[in-house]
Amino acid sequence: MSGPLLPTDPASIGGHRLLARLGAGGMGVVYLGRTEAGTLAAVKVIQAEYADEPDFRARFRREVAAARRVTSPWAVPVTGADPDAAAPWLATAFVPGPSLGEAVVGHGPLPVRSVRVLGRMLAAALREVHAVGLVHRDVKPANVLLAVDGPRLIDFGIARAADETAITSTDLVVGTPGFLSPEQAEARGAALGPASDIFSLGCLLAYAVSGRPPFGTGAVDALLYRTVHDEPDLEGIEADEDTGTDLLTLLHLCLAKDPADRPTAEQICTVLLAEDAVPKGGPIDWLPDDVVRGIADRSAEMLALPDIEPTVADAPGDAEPASPGRRRLLMASGAALLLAAGSTAAWAVLRDDDTPGTSASPTRHWAIGVQADLSGPQRTAGQAQERGARLAVEQYNSRRNKPFTLTVKTADDGGSDVRAPAAAEKLIQDADVLAVLGPSNNETAVKVLPAYDGAFLPLLSVSSGALLLTSAEHRSYLQCRPSDALMSFPLAVRLAQRKGTRLPGLIQDRTAQTYSWDCAQGTTLLLRGYGIPPYPRVIPANTRNVKPVVTDMLRAGIDSFIYAGYAQG
Structure with missing residues (x-):
């Protein structure tokens, strides 16, 4: 969904006349832009407060380099970029259709045949990503845009070379919980290879055919635990033996816990889903009619562009909404x-x-x-x-x-x-x-x-x-308040300033769900940055007898203690 430009937004970037906002977050803002030739593009611009920070600029350079190296009909191509500009930017071809996530929410799970074709095309995109030595690391429904002629894989913002040292901390979980691999869930940075993307692809395809993530929903730490230790929930997904390798088998292969047991993107394209090959130059009839209509409606909505001159917040004569x-x-x-x-x-x-500012106004x-x-x-x-x-x-x-x-x-x-x-x-x-x-x-x-x-x-x-x-x-x-992780940072700072701190104890009480996870993660990351990693223990939700855990922590020699949980605990 697009929104109007704000008064603080620029009028143009890198030869693109900006028409609307497509989204904002993370490193910057994504605009809908139009070149002098009339071509539409999605223009991503780094926020001014981050542009001068070396880590952010380095990450953006990496994103530009990564996206330029991928050439696939199922990956959105880069049309222009300037990572060294005062306001660094990256432009890609504009795809007006909805994301896979929006389509599933709006129209329900896709038919098995549609998911098989989707898997074939996304595997082809990942094949090109992996061929140039990259790992995408965030394959999820929101990063797959749907068009009548096929999907488009987007957002290489956290992609990196398989042999490159990550700019982010090796202890930081990167990706989207529910659609990441066990390697990502355990923050095994050096172990993240192409097989990690295949696991995420399996999660995405399972979601597309069932309407639910294979490892459920809920608190982040619970999602990560299930990703690492539990079997995926594939109930209700029917086998389709008449089409070669059935989808259920493919999902089990992609979702193997051991990266070595997963197929490669090349194997998915040429062996497992070879019969779902996409015709070259011909039409692709791969989506149900209601999804196609939804894509058409979304495309029409996104392409209803505002007038170029002037850019205004409220055009005169526009009909007012109900409120x-x-x-x-x-x-x-x-x-x-x-x-x-x-x-x-x-x-x-x-x-x-048109309401007069007088005392007579109702x-x-x-x-x-x-x-x-x-x-x-x-x-x-x-x-x-x-x-x-x-x-x-x-x-x-x-x-x-x-x-x-x-x-x-x-x-x-x-x-x-x-x-x-x-x-x-x-x-x-x-x-x-x-x-x-x-x-x-x-x-x-x-x-x-x-x-x-x-x-x-x-x-x-x-x-x-x-x-x-x-x-x-x-x-x-x-x-209207700092995040739970940020509020826990002073605990780590206090311990780091305390002389003699060598082994802090850290209890994460899962009764507090997301709150305890954020507090524990924030404290752990900062303590490790100070060179004093904590001794962590996790208490299952609603546990009343914590004596065994405390005894274990004392036996380990902790010299201080942090409790990540609600006050009642």
């Missing part, structure tokens, strides 16, 4: 904070363009939503946030000559990720709600973020701090 202020509020996330605090400055953002009524755990295990925090919102609104409404009034509307999700989507939908469907505070924990936030994104409804969180919430590209999410 105009909601869209405008999203244009400046800071306005959501001002509104939540009861500031009249937000009126300049929210008022209708009073507008808006609402702040609060989605929180108001009745469950974290109700103390949830109720405190509700009271804070009501106090701010009360103070604002007591002002004289205010241009609009505010109310608070609540949605209790009980701290449950099962109840969270319904609570979010209640606030999303209320046209008076301009922004939402919450939810109360990481698990509920993960469940509702896509819905708030789709509704362009700002979501401001003061409780959730999981890294995975900010690692993805969300258009409407603002995390």
Whole structure:
């Protein structure tokens, strides 16, 4: 999905007239651009604050070099780049279709035949990637764009040469949990070869045919554990013996725990899926009709380009959506904070363009939503946030000559990720709600973020701090606090400054799910950077007798102790 350019965005980059934003996150922003010849391109630009950092610039140079070396009809080609510019950029051919992930979510799992052809074409792309000595390292549904003539593998941002020393730490897990290999899950940097991409391809194909990742969903550490130790969930995937090597067998081969037991991309193309060869120059009938219609609709939407001159945020005469202020509020996330605090400055953002600013104007009524755990295990925090919102609104409404009034509307999700989507939908469907505070924990936030994104409804969180919430590209999410990993860094710094620290003990309590994982990972990485790696132990969720673990840690000679878990633990 594309969005309008922001006032701070440049008008052009490297000879490309910028038309819209395609996404933002990580190293920079991706724009939809058009060359002087009229060719469309996806232009990735490094953010200014990172451009002067040697590590980021080196990573971007590596991405450009990696992408230029891959030539395959099923990999998006590079059309231009300047990694040494003041604002380094990379342009690739623009593919207007949806990602594989969007197609599966919108239309359901693909038929077996479609998945076989998909596997054949992606294996051909990986064959070219591996032939030039590269490993992609992030083969996942979001990095596969669908077109009627076949898929396109994108994003070589974390690809690197198989014999190259990684810029990132060897102890850092790189990739997307649920679609990474056991080697990646265990951060075995030196062991990441082409076979790692084949495992990820197996995960992707299993997702495409079943609609679910083969190692489930949930907390990151649980996903990594299942990837390394458990068998994949391939239930319901039918064998298709009439077509040679059936898909189920192929998946088992790709998802072998031992990299040496997996097929190569060349073997998949020439032996295992040889009968699914793609015709040269002819049409490819490989997708079901509803997906093809979805691709056409998405392409038409993406290609409905704005006028070149001038670039404006709100063109005169455009039809207003049902809740105009909601869209405008999203244009400046800071306005959501001002509104939540009861500031009249937000009126300049929210008022209708044709509403006179006089005392005779009718009073507008808006609402702040609060989605929180108001009745469950974290109700103390949830109720405190509700009271804070009501106090701010009360103070604002007591002002004289205010241009609009505010109310608070609540949605209790009980701290449950099962109840969270319904609570979010209640606030999303209320046209008076301009922004939402919450939810109360990481698990509920993960469940509702896509819905708030789709509704362009700002979501401001003061409780959730999981890294995975900010690692993805969300258009409407603002995390109003440091992440859990960053908040744990001072513990490592304190130990590093303490004389005599040699062996810190570290307990990760899985009762705290994502919170404990982020805290443990952040602390571990920093301690290792100081040259004092911890002695780690993991406690299964809801464990009450921790004496054996503590005894083991004391026997190992720990001289300090860190607990990664909730306060109750």
